Amino acid sequence: MAGTAAVAASWLCLEQPGPWGRDALLESHLDPGIGARLAERAATSGVRVQLIRRPGRHPDTGADVPRTVYLAHTRPGASWLRRAELTDPARLLDLDFEAFARGEHGGWGLPATEPVLLVCTNGRRDQCCALRGISLLREVGRRHEGKLWETTHTGGHRFAPTAVTLPSGYNYGRLTPHGVDAVLSAATAGKMTTAHCRGRSAFSQPAQAAELVLRENLGEHAGEALNVVSETDGEVVLRHRDGRRWNILVRGSTSPPPRPNSCGKAAVEANTWTVERIRRAPDPE
Incomplete structure (x- = not known):
């Protein structure tokens, strides 16, 4: 999701x-x-x-x-x-x-x-x-x-x-x-839970996927902890409020098998986002 x-x-x-x-x-x-x-x-x-x-x-x-x-x-x-x-x-x-x-x-x-x-x-x-x-x-x-x-x-x-x-x-x-x-x-409590989460609406869909995977990796649940710095060519840069940054490569694809987007609708291939790489960025000088 x-x-x-x-x-x-x-x-x-x-x-x-x-x-x-x-x-x-x-x-x-x-x-x-x-x-x-x-x-x-x-x-x-x-x-x-x-x-x-x-x-x-x-x-x-x-x-x-x-x-x-x-x-x-x-x-x-x-x-x-x-x-x-x-x-x-x-x-x-x-x-x-x-x-x-x-x-x-x-x-x-x-x-x-x-x-x-x-x-x-x-x-x-x-x-x-x-x-x-x-x-x-x-x-x-x-x-x-x-x-x-x-x-x-x-x-x-x-x-x-x-x-x-x-x-x-x-x-x-x-x-x-x-x-x-x-x-x-x-x-x-000013937090969020990643269970059942589809993403934060303020972000693009690739950035939503990147943020959720990074949260899972960090065990970070503070609601305002992460923000998007930039997005370029499939790479999302996320910044923690403590100053740390990560470059996250996200790829879009379709996810088989075809399934209905809505009750009663014909089955279609669903779009999905896959995080392929998380790399810690150097701390700014």
């Missing part, structure tokens, strides 16, 4: 109860005009927009009900999570999406004191996500109340149940109840 996470440094998560269609921003009880403009802003800025809803029954009780909104930035050393309540989603169109993509929140909302885990349950996009994601939330929801949300498409359906934790942006797949406990326990 390493190197399969969605790539986005900044996330906007809007609570929208009620049903979601395949393209949830345009096919839900959210005003489609607002959804279309949010999708356009996301496409031009690189911000990823997700709809979220509370686990369990989630009837849409009307347009004037307060909704929770999270903004998150996931780059190591600069990650944050902020939360606000609003009744009019159109207010989100006033956000400076370009600044948000750079990691600037401009004082919007209030700092969230605990991490959240968004579990994909959009059955219109993929039935496996709905069946496995909802089943997972039923098992763990009570012991993680307030930290768990259902969410729309996060990619990697074949790894259902899938989830992303904010503010770190680590994506996870094939999660179990024990896996959820471990992910949230680590995140609350």
Whole structure:
């Protein structure tokens, strides 16, 4: 699964109860005009927009009900999570999406004191996500109340149940109840767990694979310990916050046998990333 996470440094998560269609921003009880403009802003800025809803029954009780909104930035050393309540989603169109993509929140909302885990349950996009994601939330929801949300498409359906934790942006797949406990326990302590991990969304997919393999080699679980310095010709340079650096050679290929990317889809060859070499770089003078 390493190197399969969605790539986005900044996330906007809007609570929208009620049903979601395949393209949830345009096919839900959210005003489609607002959804279309949010999708356009996301496409031009690189911000990823997700709809979220509370686990369990989630009837849409009307347009004037307060909704929770999270903004998150996931780059190591600069990650944050902020939360606000609003009744009019159109207010989100006033956000400076370009600044948000750079990691600037401009004082919007209030700092969230605990991490959240968004579990994909959009059955219109993929039935496996709905069946496995909802089943997972039923098992763990009570012991993680307030930290768990259902969410729309996060990619990697074949790894259902899938989830992303904010503010770190680590994506996870094939999660179990024990896996959820471990992910949230680590995140609350400012750490991460490599078990079930697909990668950190602030990184490219080759860099995601490189970081996870290096973490395994070092036994490093501090959430903000590693960052990408550069990527050139398949080589990823990672720096530890203590100053150490590594040059990591990553190769992309397809992984047989063919398998469906999503429930009910035809089998195709899956892309995978292989770390071929890890070399400690000389310490800078």
